[in-house]
Amino acid sequence: MRLPNPFLTLYRHRDLVAQFTKRELQLRHKGSRLGPLWALLSPLTMLALYLFVFGFILGGKFGVLPHESTFDYALALFLSLSLFQIVAVTIGVAPLLIASQPNYVKKVVFPLEIIPLATVASSLYHALLSLLLLVPLIPFSHAALSWQILALPLLLLPLALIALGLAWGLAALGVFIRDINQVATFLTTAIMFSSAVFYSKDKLMVHARMWSFLKYNPLLWIFEETRKIVLWHTPLDYGALGYVYLCALVTVALGYTLFSILRPYFAEVI
Secondary structure (H helix, E strand, O other): OOOOOHHHHHHHOHHHHHHHHHHHHHHHOOOOOOHHHHHHHHHHHHHHHHHHHHHHHOOOOOOOOOOOOHHHHHHHHHHHHHHHHHHHHHHHHHHHOOOOOHHHHOOOOOOOOHHHHHHHHHHHHHHHHHHHHHHHHHHHOOOOOOHHHHHOHHHHHHHHHHHHHHHHHHHHHHHHOOOHHHHHHHHHHHHHHOOOOOOOHHHHHOOHHHHHHHOOOHHHHHHHHHHHHHHHOOOOOHHHHHHHHHHHHHHHHHHHHHHHHHHHHHHHHO
16 A cells, blocks of 8 residues: 655645644643643743752752753753653643544545644644743853754754654554553653653763663654753764654654554544
8 A cells, every 4th residue: 555645745734734733722721821821831830840859859960061050950951841742742642632533533535644743733832932931041051052053953853753753653543542541641751761851861871781772762862962952062963863863754654654554444443
């Protein structure tokens, strides 16, 4: 079975993608008193919690900047968490994205693949808001703003592709295996602790056995390289960047293939 190019399909339905993304943004905080402000308050509250535990109680340090302060650690942690939320939100909601939309599933001509894409696009939007909040704080740390921050899209693209591949795959499986939604929280936490969100890869490399396994996690390299260009001003590892893009393309291809194979059976199950 020859599958259509997913990106051409999404481009043809770009107006529908924009409409669903806008709806997703509106629904995320619908009914709350603060509304869109939660897009900034949510990551800030999580930052405060993790900073208290890992920064003050456990004395966490990334160990890259000389004379690293707790504020330096907080900025790097906030950056990592902002990016991780793209994946976390995707895993959290993807298993029910198709199963909870029977009206769209029964419309033969409706492009179901845009529903997971709208979720990823919404998460990416919120992550960008968090990054905009981070930028004016950088000059008050031991880091400084640098032209290297312009390379940030090079790392956001594979992260979005990985999230999209996961969204397509989990959304398809969630139609047939409803229990996937129950393990989503554990999966998200496991990925977070294995992706160097709270520590640098240099600290992980000390533990050779763990490093020999976790070094294949593309998210680890995305978060590490992002901190390097935004806060630490060290050169990009182009070998790692190439590996990340390879993993992203494989993930999005596998996710879309699984979604396309299972899509004809969605209506029968739902």
